[in-house]
Amino acid sequence: MFNVSLENLVDIDLEQYSLQDYQGSTPRWCSGCGDNAILSAVQKLCRDEQLPPEKTVFVSGIGCSSRFPHYMKTYGFHGLHGRALPIAQGIKMHRPDLHVFVNMGDGDCCSIGTAHWIHALRYNMNMVAIMHDNGIYGLTKKQASPTSPKGLVSNTTPQGTYMEALNPAMVNLGVTNVSFFAQAVEWVPDMLNDIISQAYHHRGFAFVRVLQRCPHFTPTMFDPLLSNPNNILVLEHENGIKLSEAAGRIYKNHESHDPSDIQKAREYAGRHDIVPVGILYRNPEVPCYDEIRRPKRVFTPEMKEAVLNREFDKFSVDIDSSEG
Amino acid sequence: MSNSNHKPQASSPAVEVEEFLKTLDTFAEPVAESLPAGPQAPERPALPFQPDEDAGPLNQALERNFAKLLEYHYTAHTSVWESLAPFPEGAFRTSVKGLMSAQLYAFRDADRLRFDYPVLLPENSADHWRLSLREVVDGLLEALADKEEASHLKRALLRVERHIKLLLPKKNGEHLSALWRKAAAAVGKESGKDASKLADELAALGKSLGVDGPLFGFTPDAPTRILGAAGQYDWHRRVAAFASELGDLLNAVSGILAADQAHSPEAHSADTLHAALGKEGSGDFDLDAFSSLLQTGKGGDGLPEARRRRIEQVLKDLKAGQKWFGGHPVMAEIADSCKGALALSRERESTFLAFFKAVHIARLEVANRYDAAGHDAFYQEFDRTALLPEERHLIPPVILSLSPEKLDAAETGALLEILNADLNIKVLLILDDFFGRPDGAKTFWQPGVAGKLASMAMNLNHAFVLQCPGANLDAMTRGFEDGIAFDGPALFAVFQPEAEERTALPAFLRSAAAGESRLMPAFTFHPGISAGLANRLNLAATPQRSALWPESSLTFLNGETEISVSLPYTPVDFLAMDGRFDDHFVAISGQVENERLLPVGEFLARSPETIERALPYVLMVDEDGRMFKVITTRAIIATARQLGESWRHFQELGGINNSFVSAILEEELARLKAEHQAEIEALENNHREEMERSLDQLGKDVVSRIAAGLLSEGPMSMAAMPVAPAAPKPKAAPEPQPAAAPAETAAPEPPAPAAEEEESIVVEDAYIDTPLCTSCNDCISLNSQMFAYDANKQAFVKDASKGTFRQLVEAAEKCPVHIIHPGKPVNPDEPGLEDLIKKAEAYN
């Protein structure tokens, strides 16, 4: 009669989580590293959504970006180079109650882990994957990555890289069952927060590519974007991100793009003159492998016993029980 | 089987009956010929008629007796009959016993009517909780519709239906399957040749139905049965989802103990290991060594004792509650008194409170969110306000079936308590009469209190209320569904009369007629609907709800001509068929004509002074179809007026012909009209004035032009044109000032326009564009006293004095997103300031 739900009362009882509740070890990233911005955006998301830290898991591969879980005060899995996605899938399949995030670098995702990336898109399991794309291998001290711009001089390409960079946006948008693809730059916090929040709320596999500065090895890589904000095209929409006033003052180049339009999304993804930022594609209707596969009920020992006995009957030598 | 085509026709049940009568006719005629069993239909004309005889003597007799009849109308004294001048033979009856309302003539043969009863209460059906036998048979007919070879079955099916109805009075409550078998055999036998084949075919059709359950005719206990089934069905559905959640919850809670058990010394015992490693596996191990190894290993602490006890208690309570949500939900016992229902409901609530408390704690425990510090106290005080609405819904309602006789003062008080309490009690009040004679006195029968309980309950504005004739099965069952779903008490008042000697009407029709006549307007009242009284009160199930009385057309034969008239159905029509009021009605041949003889509808509608010398009548028909005008008394008219007023009351509450609205509307209309009129007048006035002014001006112009022409000789001057007077020159014009001090303002630096100055404020204090900060740590690592993060982990200048201006400038230079503005130095003595200030400019 009073329309008071117990849940409300309980929430009042419990303390709210603050940003500090999600902050793990002090980051060891270089000063000025763009990973810091991603970390704080993600921590803000956790606080805003009040994710119970014990119910949240960050899975990463190997590389600078993959130190990420250590800097969260949640559960974390700092795994192997390229293998974050299948590990995260195993977690999510077994534990739908956990909030699963994946942090990968560009080498992690687009090079050694490419197979997993493609299939993760196809499985469309419920999780958020953030690719920290700085276009360079940082932890191993400056080798070219698949997303390094052509001509980048690195320790393995002293004459500059030979081939055009891989375009992760085009790959994402070309895979069957892609359901969410967004692109962000870490140096515009408003947009980054907005995009990460929408990725979190997406049903299915939300892939966010974040362009991220490496102040140590490629300090000038994103200068064209930083010095001329017009090189960034902000994709706005009522179903996408909205430019904040502060960011709007700097990012004057924006267009309206409906994230349900995959053709248009692919056009933007293929543009060379600008870098599209925003939610390029979103379709919450794509079936999710985890939802399809996961058992719909809890299985008791008695149920398992019944199945085993049925199977033993099936293989029984004793005719009567095999027919029973 | 689909019952989609049997969705409620909100119109009158009578209309529905008529429709089905037609259905029956199309199939039933040939069947009727070969029906040896059952009452033989008497020969009768198809329409009611007025005897084709000379009306003259009749009218004269009426004229002669008019004063006497008026006296009767006013006094209801039957003694007047003794002094009446004679009417022609058979044209006058002092008793209306055996006559039937003309409007009901079409439905006179109860056996041939198809209506919503008998009703089937299917067991274990996911789709229906009630079906009428008619719907069941129609479903089969529909399935056979396209099958030419099955045409003999179609007829036979209707006969099965009738047989079941004939069997029912003795077999009320028997299962459809059993009744069907008997009826199929009987129909088979009747058909003569191929008897067993037909019986088999019909029996097979019966088996193909896929539904079975008890069948009930239109008996006084039918609403109780139907309500019970509605409750059971509804609860079963709600419980299904919860039952599976409960199963999962039980699993999860016992999982907490089991997971803990896995770390316990018992789990590490040699015996358990032997079992856990499998018969073959364990042979390879020294189980004692294994066990002692695990005992020494760190297993962590077990569950705290308080938590273990709490979980064990929760498990116990959950398991105790599980019986309510198992395979066969336990529906409410049916209480037999208001007091009993109150007690039962309170007892049940406390049982369920304990159960749901366990559910709540279990959910918290499973999520590791049980915090003893806060929750212990909360759950000590756990009461019904802590229950979620959907949980209150899972407490099975107490159902109380009440007959008006039981309502003594104490019980009436308890009933009011129920209807005003937050208890899930559903009261079913079965009415079989509206009238009572106070203390058995010989005064006139008056509508009793019981009949008004529903409208009283409505005024409490707390309970769900349904009132309807039991004959309107759709309205009744929908009301039951809504009332059961309602989170709180409900009252269902259902008019379900028994078959009675005193009236020629079958009980079913009597119930339906009560609804038509406004004696028992069908309505529901749902206090949970917030948007206005008119939405809470739903009159949709009352036929022709916008009208005072429902009208129907009647066709009868006047001599050889068919005449159609539109007739209202009023309480007078209804009461004319209630034997108790026989003294209040007198019948005269339908052929009688007199301008002072008024149909009841018209009589009731007229103003009192115009009916002082008039007699109201209703049309009735005798067994042979002959029509009579039946005159009634003032007492009956008064009752009709009273009932009409009650109905008007409902209409107004339900937003129909609301008098306040009408008054406002009229007022508003009048106002608008008046405004409109005023506007027209104003415009006309304006127009007139304008015209006058123009004409006046024109006159003046003409005069002045003539004058000008006369003066100037030249062509017409522009100045002479009628133009507005020239504006006077502004007095505060700045023109004189520039002339006053031109030298002073000729300074080399023109002052910047004010607007521009506002945009580039010269910064004094250092600051950071915090919302744009990317948390990169650059400034913080430079000087964490000077720079700090806010609650969003974005940097701001915490204290510029905690460092040098040099650091501020450095930070500004370093900041990858250029959002640090160093401002001006605080300490003017800092070395190298000049250079720094220059550098800082780029960032300020």
Added chain:
Amino acid sequence: MQDHSETDTRAANILESSGPIQLKEHVVEIVSDAGEGAQTAGQSFGAISARMGNGVWTVEIIPAEVEPPPRTAAGASGIRIRIGSFYITNPGNGADLIVAFNEQALLGRLEGGHLKKSCMILLENKWRTHSNPAISQQYIETYDRLVGEGYKIVELPLEAECLKYTDRPQRGKNMFVLGVLSSIYTRELDIARKQITYAFRKKGQKVIDVNVKLLEGGYAWAQGNVDLRYEVPSTGNTDPQIVTNGNVATGLGVIASGMDICAMYPITPATSASHYLSEVFEDAGGIVHQAEDEIAACAFAIGSSYAGKCAVTITSGPGRALKTELIGLAVMAEIPLVLVNVQRGGPSTGLPTKVEQGDLMSAIFGEPGDAPKIVIAPATIEDCFYSVITARKIAETFRTVVMVLSDANLATGQQPFTRPSFNKEWLAPPIDQSPIPAGTKPYDWDPNTGLSRRFIPGQPGGMHTVTGLAHTQEAKVAYGPGVNQSGCDHRSLKLAAFQKTLKTPTVFGGDEGDLLLVGWGSTKGSIEEAVTNMREAGLKVSSLHLKFLNPLASGIKEILQRFKKVICVEINYSDDISHPMINEDNRRYSSLAWLLRARYLVDVDSWSNVQGQPIKPGEIEDMIRDQFDKSGK
């Protein structure tokens, strides 16, 4: 290899004998082109025999291709059924009777050395009159040659007879053959009918009816036309039994262990375990996830293990190699994992369908750095079932990787074993979500055992990040000199502690003597059968079979030292010491021999091969005799 003539004389007497000849055991083969149903017939024959109380071992003869060319020796597909009046543990030696659907398949078996010299041959004779003269000539030549070599051949008008019961005789002849065999081996026809009803239960009554008719037709035909009657008495074991192959038993073990996730990638010969699981796992709340590759399968399993119950990944050698890095991660992060490796021939893609025990070394030592883990090898099909249960339990108890080394011999072999009786302790406990007491560390290593309690996501207060990098007890990445040493110490300690729980394995035969054969995995049956036979022949030979390969139980060294000579019998590579290039300085031993020599400093010899075949008892017996001959006893 010597020819065992015990049954030969009996075979010679067949025609004179009136009642059925009593046999202790017999090996029957049915060979055909692929897709002719020889395996269905053979499995049914095995099942019927099991139902009549025999010990049975069946093993499929599988060509490498899905559809090999017909009438070729390499393309032969078929089955071997060994039945006996004792518990049968291996496929046996040469076949005693073979049914061949064409003479080329027969030649394949003959030339592969799979048939006894005395083998009775039943041969489809439709080829004799084949319209293609090349074919009929091949048939006649082969027939004449074999008869010339002394083989007893009964020609079967298979398809001709089957035409009486079906218009598709090529599809029905297998059941006709089953009828023929049922007659020869005096099987109960009623049991055979029920078996057919069961085998075709998914195909509908019509198919069952036709096949029963064919069975009865074959039975009747043999009664009238084949004068051979054998009887293999029951073992007398009346325990309820089930018959499965090793992969199905593994699948059943996965369900019985209470694991909920099996992640895999198709690879022969492991895949059929996943096939079976895919069919039934969901009924028990489990999921078989076919990942995009072997690596992902292992990562998926590790992810779900980390988040809750231990998971399993099933693979074969090449797949295991791909999983190497992840196995190291699971060891390092102490995440329980069960890995079933159904070994096949190697190296590289090697022999996909053939038997080898080549992965022992890589199982134990395959990861970079020190990655201690537990390695178990089931020796029987029943073991395949229980090993998974044991593996799950110890993986979770010791927070480590447990590898189960099955092989193609077990995977495809079928053997009746005692019906397991469910015990709820087999099942993994529910996922622990209780709060972690303040101050507990995620790697709170017990200094004596290295054991610590695993924190599972969802447990409040247990938040930490597992990592494959060197880490402290708090799971913090640290590269200090003491940190990695301490981590490695404690992980190794767990293995030592586990080793203390193992019983010393029992010696089969005598406690001491002249020769000890040491084996592991699927060779157990053959070795022990050979030892039994040779001990009966008076030789002081014993055997020791190891189920736990890593760590090895205590007491093994003492056993080895009680024998004058120790030889490891394995199906993996070792250099032949008789080769002129090979001597004790460069000889590469078989895997187990390496291990035993290294650990116990005793002289252990290798007797092994990589021919892709299960080792036959007779081959071992020959070797034993050789050994005794050499040593002059």
